[in-house]
Amino acid sequence: MKKLSLDSARLICLAVVVAICLFLTTAAAANVAICADNGFLPLFPDDSLEGWKVSDWSNVATPQKAEGTPWRMENGVLYGLNKRTWITSPNQYGDFTLKLETMVTRGSNGGIGLRFPPAGDPAYTGMEIQVVDSEIYYRGDSAPQQRTGSIYDEIAAKNATVNPSGEWNAWEITCRGSNVTIVLNGRKVTDVDLSKETTARQQKGPALAERPVKGHIGFQNLNGNITLRNIMIKTDLPAAKTLDALRAGVARIDITPKKPVTLAGYGSRKDLSKGIHDRLYARAVVFENKGKQFVLVTMDVIFANEELQKVIMDKFKLKQSEVFLSAIHTHSAPALRRIHPGNKKTPLHPNNAEYMKTLKKKLIKVVRKAQANKKPVSIGVGRGYSPVGMNRRMTQPDGSVTLGCNPYGPTDKEVLVMKIADSDGKAIGAVFDYACHSTSLGPRNYQISGDLHGLAEAFVEKILGKGTVAPAFAGASGNIDPWFRICPTFNTEPGWVPEPVLLGAMLGEEVVRVFRDIKKTDAGGEIKTDFITMQLPGKKKGEAIKKRTHRPTALNVTAARVGDVAFVGFGCEMLTEIGMAIKAASPYKYTFVVTHCNGASGYLPPKPLYKEAGYEVTSSRFAPDAADMVVKQALKMLYELY
Numbered sequence: 027m028k029k030l031s032l033d034s035a036r037l038i039c040l041a042v043v044v045a046i047c048l049f050l051t052t053a054a055a056a057n058v059a060i061c062a063d064n065g066f067l068p069l070f071p072d073d074s075l076e077g078w079k080v081s082d083w084s085n086v087a088t089p090q091k092a093e094g095t096p097w098r099m100e101n102g103v104l105y106g107l108n109k110r111t112w113i114t115s116p117n118q119y120g121d122f123t124l125k126l127e128t129m130v131t132r133g134s135n136g137g138i139g140l141r142f143p144p145a146g147d148p149a150y151t152g153m154e155i156q157v158v159d160s161e162i163y164y165r166g167d168s169a170p171q172q173r174t175g176s177i178y179d180e181i182a183a184k185n186a187t188v189n190p191s192g193e194w195n196a197w198e199i200t201c202r203g204s205n206v207t208i209v210l211n212g213r214k215v216t217d218v219d220l221s222k223e224t225t226a227r228q229q230k231g232p233a234l235a236e237r238p239v240k241g242h243i244g245f246q247n248l249n250g251n252i253t254l255r256n257i258m259i260k261t262d263l264p265a266a267k268t269l270d271a272l273r274a275g276v277a278r279i280d281i282t283p284k285k286p287v288t289l290a291g292y293g294s295r296k297d298l299s300k301g302i303h304d305r306l307y308a309r310a311v312v313f314e315n316k317g318k319q320f321v322l323v324t325m326d327v328i329f330a331n332e333e334l335q336k337v338i339m340d341k342f343k344l345k346q347s348e349v350f351l352s353a354i355h356t357h358s359a360p361a362l363r364r365i366h367p368g369n370k371k372t373p374l375h376p377n378n379a380e381y382m383k384t385l386k387k388k389l390i391k392v393v394r395k396a397q398a399n400k401k402p403v404s405i406g407v408g409r410g411y412s413p414v415g416m417n418r419r420m421t422q423p424d425g426s427v428t429l430g431c432n433p434y435g436p437t438d439k440e441v442l443v444m445k446i447a448d449s450d451g452k453a454i455g456a457v458f459d460y461a462c463h464s465t466s467l468g469p470r471n472y473q474i475s476g477d478l479h480g481l482a483e484a485f486v487e488k489i490l491g492k493g494t495v496a497p498a499f500a501g502a503s504g505n506i507d508p509w510f511r512i513c514p515t516f517n518t519e520p521g522w523v524p525e526p527v528l529l530g531a532m533l534g535e536e537v538v539r540v541f542r543d544i545k546k547t548d549a550g551g552e553i554k555t556d557f558i559t560m561q562l563p564g565k566k567k568g569e570a571i572k573k574r575t576h577r578p579t580a581l582n583v584t585a586a587r588v589g590d591v592a593f594v595g596f597g598c599e600m601l602t603e604i605g606m607a608i609k610a611a612s613p614y615k616y617t618f619v620v621t622h623c624n625g626a627s628g629y630l631p632p633k634p635l636y637k638e639a640g641y642e643v644t645s646s647r648f649a650p651d652a653a654d655m656v657v658k659q660a661l662k663m664l665y666e667l668y
């Protein structure tokens with residue numbers, strides 16, 4: 027009994043609201059704004075078209091070509107009077123329910139544009155819900171996805187009952203994250219998860235999954251006349267499961283040089299490479315959420331500079347903050363620039379110059395492939411520990427510091443692993459970060475190899491299988507070398523590879539163990555990015571301590587967050603103490619320190635080490651104060667994104 031009375035009370039309320047709405051829309055249009063029902067507000071609150079833009083039907087950025095006033099708003103009714111135009115809302119909308127009624131004249135063709143950008147044809151840049159005269163268009167040979175209720179040219183409406191021309195049709199269209207539902211005359215005719223529509227159906231626009239999830243709302247009058255009324259919108263929708271839907275795609279491409287090349291990292295090697303021990307790859311992860319994306323690429327080469335970063339930015343129209351291009355710093359990969367940049371007598375070998383060209387093309391390919399592979403994902407992070415890295419700053423009896431073995435020196439043992447899984451729980455990516463130089467093959471090696479990180483990546487991909495891609499970062503590894511290459515040294519005769527393979531497998535094993543222990547993955551994950559080029563106190567390369575004022579040294583810092591995971595990239599070779607300080611002070615649960623990222627400004631040592639000097643300090647182009655400024659800046663950026 028109680029339930030009945032409640033229901034009848036609600037019915038009466040509803041009837042009153044409907045009555046008021048009807049009254050207001052026909053009689054006192056200026057007061058339509060007060061007619062809010064369950065959070066629905068008029069899309070035209072002042073009963074005027076102020077702020078709305080009329081344009082040509084083929085491109086909303088092009089002024090109308092048709093003569094006269096094609097759109098009129100009167101007493102809450104919107105009249106589309108002339109052909110071949112769109113009318114576009116001043117505001118943009120992401121998640122909403124749009125309620126309205128439409129009526130067309132005989133032979134008319136119009137549409138409701140959703141989430142489209144300020145330029146282009148909304149049918150292909152956003153979405154257009156088709157509104158046509160059913161008699162004419164059903165009878166003709168129009169395709170199902172071009173009939174009333176369809177997402178035009180994409181998704182055909184199912185079981186639609188469309189009232190004929192001259193009669194009203196009632197709509198309720200909901201866009202929530204990647205979900206779009208269309209209710210026409212009380213019947214759900216379309217219910218689609220856009221994130222699953224990954225194939226572009228025609229040439230004119232990208233797949234629905236690639237379309238923006240926020241944009242303008244508009245109405246089209248292509249042929250005949252369209253009339254619309256009771257146009258109400260509700261934007262405060264309860265959070266959808268897919269509202270924060272993080273999407274990601276991964277890809278891998280072989281970047282092994284086809285011809286012998288000079289190798290990077292040791293000035294002593296002059297000959298061309300002799301054979302391939304293991305193949306080099308570039309690996310990409312593209313993250314996307316609500317149209318915001320960020321691209322992580324790691325290459326099995328020595329460094330990643332701005333020239334290469336720009337290739338990706340330009341091609342995919344990305345901001346500098348949205349591209350993390352990094353390298354694992356293997357010293358058994360092609361030299362990408364002259365070994366002695368100042369010395370004109372050592373130009374880049376023609377084979378290496380050719381390699382650079384190919385590398386650029388392949389970077390575009392691998393990012394494009396990762397973008398095409400994007401799908402809803404969940405992510406989880408775990409940490410493990412590995413003894414593979416060893417501090418290499420060895421104090422000699424006379425107090426000087428040389429490259430060697432320093433078991434007492436700091437190392438960052440953390441192996442940070444991110445698991446990326448698709449909506450079925452299948453792993454697609456295993457991103458890992460471990461602070462160590464990939465130099466276990468040493469200066470006498472002439473074989474191409476990804477060395478420690480490259481071998482670990484290959485190990486992880488082999489063990490996890492099923493196409494899982496495992497990109498690695500070299501972490502803050504400026505003063506860290508592979509353990510038993512330096513403590514004790516092992517044989518580094520040309521072709522001597524057992525220890526590097528063992529070290530790579532050891533690191534890879536820990537990555538796999540941590541990966542398999544990640545039980546919880548999270549589908550949420552807002553994406554934010556930031557980038558800065560710092561001008562830091564500089565010093566002359568070759569001098570232990572800054573002797574006189576020197577021009578500043580630039581450093582690129584890139585930061586990004588995906589949910590509660592942060593990435594911070596540095597265009598330098600950062601010593602391990604600095605990376606550990608950043609990780610310790612970062613507000614995030616997990617912070618990936620990505621080095622050799624978007625720049626190659628050389629070694630960045632922490633201030634206290636300048637007293638001891640040694641290789642990294644002497645060859646650095648940063649003055650002692652630089653590191654503290656970098657730590658502060660990185661934390662500032664991480665906090666701002668938090």
Ligand SMILES: [Zn+2]
Binds near residue numbers: 355463504599
């Ligand atoms: Zn190095």
